[in-house]
Every structure is written in C-alpha cells, then in structure tokens.
C-alpha cells in the first residue's frame with residue numbers, strides 16, 4: 001500500500017510548517033487580504049490549517065456543501081476566480097518555499113483546483 | 123439539538139450553539155468572561171453524558187477526569203447533565219500580605235495562597251472578592267525568586283475591584299484565588315532566542331515576570347522590553363527595571379511616553395511603534411504583548427507580518443467582560459486590568 005499524499009507531505013507537521021508562511025502571504029496580498037483580516041488570528045489560523053489539511057489530501061470533515069456554505073458570504077462580497085487564483089498562487093509559493101517536490105505540489109494544486117466550483121458557489 | 127440539564131432545570135442547546143450560550147439565553151446563572159476557552163471562568167462539571175474533547179483542552183487533566191469542562195467551548199452532540207463546579211476545586215483562599223502604592227494610579231499587591239500555587243511568571247489568576255466580583259490579574263512574580271504572588275493593579279475611574287484594592291484592602295485581608303491560567307510565559311529550552319516584550323500600563327506585570335524568569339534561567343539571547351504609557355507618571359518601576367538592565371548586558375529597556383512632550387529619560391511615541399521600528403525583522407523571535415486590547419491586536423499582527431510565527435507570539439488573552447453575567451450591564455469605563 002502506498003502512503004497517501006498527506007503522509008508523503010509530512011502530515012500534520014507539514015500543515016504546521018506551512019500555515020504561518022501561507023497566512024502571512026495571504027495577509028500581505030492586498031487583492032485578497034480583506035477577506036482574511038480579523039482580530040481573532042488564532043481562529044483564522046485554525047481555518048487556514050483546515051484549508052491546508054484539505055488541500056494536502058488529509059483527514060478533514062469538509063464536503064463540497066460545507067465549502068459552499070463557508071464561502072457563500074464571501075461570494076456575496078465579490079469572491080471570484082481572480083481571488084481563487086491568488087490563493088492557489090500563495091499555496092504554490094508556500095510549498096516551493098518549503099522545498100516540497102514539484103510532483104507533490106502538482107497533486108496539492110489539483111486537489112485545491114477541484115474545489116473551485118464549490119468555493120465560488122457555482 | 124441537544125437537551126442539557128443544569129442545576130435541575132432543562133434547557134435546549136441548538137445545533138452549533140455552545141452550552142454557555144444556551145444557558146445564557148435561558149438566563150441561567152453561570153459565570154463567564156472570555157467566551158473563548160482562555161479565562162476558565164465558565165468551568166462546569168458534567169455528571170452524565172459526553173463532552174467533546176475541545177471543551178477540556180485547557181483544563182488540568184485531574185479536573186478533566188472528573189468531568190470538568192468549559193461551557194463556552196462545548197458544543198454537545200447528545201444530552202448532557204451539568205452541575206455547577208464545586209467551588210473548592212476551583213477557588214482557593216489567599217491572604218493579602220502587602221500593598222505598595224507605586225503611583226497615584228498603580229499599586230502592587232502581594233498575595234499568599236493558602237496552598238502553594240504552581241505557576242509560571244506571566245500567567246494570570248482570577249481574583250474573587252467575597253461579594254462575588256471577579257477580575258483577572260497577571261503575575262509579575264517568579265516562583266523560584268519570590269515567596270509571594272505579585273500583581274499590579276491600575277486604578278480605574280469606576281473600577282470596583284481596583285478602587286477596593288486602593289482604598290480598602292489592608293494586609294491580612296482574604297480573597298479567593300483561581301489559577302494559574304494562560305500561556306503567556308517564558309519557555310526554557312531556547313536560551314539564545316531573541317525576545318521582544320511590549321506592554322502598556324500594568325501590562326508590564328506579566329512582562330516583568332517573563333524577563334526576570336528568563337534572566338534567572340540564564341537566557342543568553344537579547345531581551346528587549348518596551349513599556350508604554352500616555353503620561354510619564356504611568357511608567358512605574360522604571361528604576362528597578364533599569365537596574366536589571368544595568369546588570370545584564372543582554373537585557374534592554376525602553377520606557378516610552380506617547381502623550382504630551384516626552385520628558386527626560388523616556389522615548390517619545392508608542393511602545394509598539396518604537397519596538398517594531400527598532401526590530402523590523404522578527405524571524406525566529408519570541409514576542410510577548412500585553413496591555414490595551416486594541417494595541418495587543420494590532421501589535422500581534424505587526425509581529426506576525428514581521429516574521430514571528432503565531433505560536434511564538436504570546437499575547438495577553440483577556441477580554442474584559444464582567445465575569446458575572448448579572449453584572450454585564452453595569453457601566454465600567456474600562457476594565458480593571460489596565
């Protein structure tokens with residue numbers, strides 16, 4: 001049996017290593033930072049971890065319907081493809097910064113890309 | 123939806139709702155403050171049913187085993203029977219052993235608990251007066267160095283507890299004490315890490331605890347403490363802190379005054395701004411921030427963007443709601459703490 005993508009990436013430790021880097025990138029990108037700006041950084045960080053765990057193919061409780069619900073208020077505020085691409089770009093850059101192998105990054109981006117319609121509520 | 127029974131009355135907890143919110147909605151009598159699992163004031167005991175793990179995360183294992191959990195962190199999945207926490211388990215007695223009015227507005231108070239408290243400098247305790255009023259105070263004392271607990275109290279215009287400490291308490295008086303709580307403390311093991319500490323008002327108390335703890339533990343990295351106040355009179359204990367800086371090459375102290383013209387030995391401007399101007403790159407640093415909530419929130423973000431990871435940013439966890447919900451509507455300009 002081969003390891004899952006999540007295991008090959010390093011599991012929870014990989015999420016932990018990625019989350020601050022990713023969150024910082026998102027907050028410093030003015031095209032999307034407003035979506036993430038909150039006073040409760042701990043809670044926001046947990047949500048980022050949920051996002052990363054999911055994109056890493058890890059154990060998570062989210063299904064398409066949950067993703068729709070979580071992002072519906074954002075879509076109302078104008079969340080669109082360009083924002084989605086920006087987030088995917090920061091995910092890509094985060095993994096590169098951590099030295100993750102290209103083919104693993106490809107798998108992560110494929111999982112993230114597969115959620116586009118749910119995230120954008122289409 | 124789950125049915126919860128609290129003090130023999132049945133209530134309904136809606137899906138996604140916390141036990142605390144359900145009980146407050148029903149006007150049940152339950153203390154709380156932060157609503158996010160840090161202050162521990164909403165601790166109750168489960169006598170039947172199951173509570174999710176999240177609701178016991180910040181609780182001592184010995185209490186968790188007895189079914190104690192935090193009502194504000196509990197979203198039950200089935201019926202629950204809950205008892206009020208056994209008071210003696212949560213609160214102990216303590217005696218005031220000394221009061222030092224350092225300025226017209228800030229005093230330090232020493233306390234001796236009736237049973238020893240195992241704590242780390244910078245953690246906080248909840249103090250309850252005999253009439254039930256509760257406030258949180260951070261510990262400036264260091265267990266290895268000080269025999270007694272030390273808190274700093276800032277007098278607030280209509281602060282019930284702070285004025286009581288200033289005007290009425292005398293050595294020998296008793297009060298109830300719960301704690302220690304919180305994770306704003308020095309973690310040994312990385313002696314060469316640089317530490318940045320930013321505090322306003324009596325936010326100095328936990329930071330001073332952390333600094334003394336670190337120095338005593340033989341910390342070798344640089345330790346930078348920025349203490350801010352609007353007026354020069356708000357910079358208390360400066361001589362003691364300076365003395366500490368004079369005897370430790372790696373400890374640096376910058377008192378900052380943001381209001382009117384900054385006089386003499388003080389830096390002009392806000393403590394957080396001075397700190398981040400001096401240290402724009404915080405990669406690998408540990409950062410401690412205590413004081414006015416708006417400053418703490420803004421500074422956390424700035425520290426994070428400057429490269430500190432969130433687990434390395436320790437901020438004072440207090441939210442300043444009154445701890446007894448009956449008193450929620452009472453007007454108090456500002457929390458006692460600052």
Ligand code: HEM
Pocket residue numbers: 032035036047050051054055062067070071074079083084085087088112113115116119
């Ligand atoms: C790339 C695909 C994406 C996935 C797989 C994803 C996944 C998630 C997950 C699992 C959560 C946590 C939900 C919760 O626990 O409440 C979440 C929340 C969130 N997502 Fe996404 N997300 C994606 C794209 C985006 C984009 C493009 C944006 C905005 C630019 C965004 C903004 C947010 C925000 C602001 C939250 C927090 C919502 C709240 O506070 O309730 N996400 N996302």
Ligand code: FES
Pocket residue numbers: 153154155156157158159160161162163164165192193194195
């Ligand atoms: S821990 Fe529940 S209200 Fe603070």
